Amino acid sequence: MQRIRPGWRVAVTGIGAVCGLGWGVDSLWKGLRAGRPGISSFRRFDHSRHRTHLAAEAGDPPESFVRSCPGWRRLSIADRFALFAAREAVARAGLALPLGEEAEAGVYFGSSTGGMYESELFFERFLRDRRGRLSSLIPQQVNAPGDAVARHLGSTGPVVTFSSACASGALAVGAALDAVRAGEVEVALAGGSDSLCQLTYAGFNALRSVDEAPCRPFRAGRAGMSFGEGAAVLVLEPLERALARGAEPLAVLAGAGASCDAHHMTAPDPSGTGAAAALDAALADAGLPPEAVGFVNVHGTGTPLNDAAEWQALKKVFGDRAGELPLVATKALIGHLLGSSGAIEAVATVLCLHHGELHPVAGEGEADPELPVNLVLDEPLPVPGARAAVSTSLAFGGSNAALVFSPWGDRPGEQTGDQLG
Structure with missing residues (x-):
């Protein structure tokens, strides 16, 4: 394939998602738009010994997936999430399977734990019964969700997994953007997948980083995150290729940036300098000023x-606009999907741009006077004419990633791609 010049526009032509709001993009958007949290008590494993008892569990796959995927029971839960989201995204993009027969396709995925839950079940049985094959752990590696997508959808290009904690999914999307721009692939499936497991639930409880109530970003009295699980996939391809085959882009992925705090393993740099650097890099990559966001x-x-650190980063990048700029807090509704969070929040950002309105969160509790943010509360907020939107992912270990999306098409108040930047 001919290599493409840097800066070439890359379209998002398909999206797929699984989370605590349901299986599929329609369920995701319906729940987001209603501001309805999917966070409640869950049944995956016994959590009675922990100080918190909530998570946004995705539940069982729909019958349509079960019927169309022989051998699905042999897949880890994270693999099932990934495969469902990828198949939905490919179908929405109007691409035929197997992918390798239509285009040079690559898979770029993020995951923190892969099939860790299944590994926990294996060792529980092994220690109890002294039976089991260690070889059965191989399909449960952290790279398994991306590999499952490539294997089942016939993607014969690069398959790359990122595992940088909560930034994994966003880093994968950024890498896919670079690969499409460079002409390494014609189509990229970019996303992430993680499932609830005892390791992360116990670990974050031990750090006292989990709230006993559904999480309340930027609100007074907030006490930590809520866990979620699921997957999200975006189909990326050169805009000109998408238009030539008659696809309708949902958005343009305009830029990506990354940085590291180099500060602490489990705490962000309180100055927000590292997070701001990722935002600045993403906007520079997109060729857009902060005022366009x-x-x-x-x-x-x-x-x-x-x-608190994220508020400092927003002030550094957006200056006096930081307190006026509308903020969307997707984790308040679907929980923290760890390595998949950056991917599903990218999908949520695309949906907000595509529909021209921002999803709300419940306005429970008091605002934090130290963080005077403009969080979208209670009702969807129309955003006509937005030139760009940013999605941020700030991970343990100080890994930061940011993605910039621009609208596409003839939605009310939007600009066409030729007018962007």
């Missing part, structure tokens, strides 16, 4: 330290 889908975990 109409809203930000914040990382917004609901931990006191993270939200």
Whole structure:
């Protein structure tokens, strides 16, 4: 394939998602728009010994997926999430399977734990019964969700997995953007997948980073995150290729940026300098000034330290606009999907741009006077004419990533791609 010049526009032509709001993009958008949290008690494993008892569990796959995927029971839960989201995204993009027969396709995925839950079940049985094959752990590696997508959909290009905690999914999307721009692939499936497991639930409880109530980003009295699980996939391809085959882009992925705090393993740099660097890099990559950004889908975990550091980053990048810029806090509704969070929040950002309105969160509790943000509360907020939107992911270890999306098409108040930037 001919290599493409840097800066070439890359379209999002398909999206797929699974989370605590349901299986599929329609369920995701319906729940987001209603501001309805999917966070409640869950049944995956016994959590009675922990100080918190909530998570946004995705539940069982729909019958249509079960019927169309022989051998699905042999897949880890994270693999099932990934495969469902990828198949939905490919179908929405109007691409034929197997992918390798139509285009040079690559898979770029993020995951923190892969099939860790199934590994926990294996060792529980092994220690109890002294039976089991260690070889059965191989399909449960952290790279398994991306590999499952490539294997089942016939993608014969690069398959790359990122595992940089909560930034994994966003880093994968950024890498896919670079690969499409460079002409390494014609189509990229970019996303992430993670499932609830005892390791992360116990670990974050031990750190006292989990709220006993559904998480409340940027609100007074917030006490930590809520866990979620699921997957999200975006189909990326050169805009000209998408238009030539008659696809209708949902948005343009205009830029990506990344940085590291180099500060602490489990706490963000309180100055927000690293997070601001990722935002600045993404906007520079997109060729857009901060003034072009109409809203930000914040990382917004609901931990006191993270939200405070993110506010500092927003002030550094957006200056006096920081307190006026509408903020979307997707984790308040679907929980923290760890390695998949950046991917599903990218999908949520695309949906907000595509529909021309921002999803709300419940306005429970008091605002934090130290964080005077403009969080979208209670009702959807129309955003006509937004030139760009940013989604941020700020991870343990100080890994930061940001993605910039621009609208496409003839939605009310939008500009066409030729007018962007």
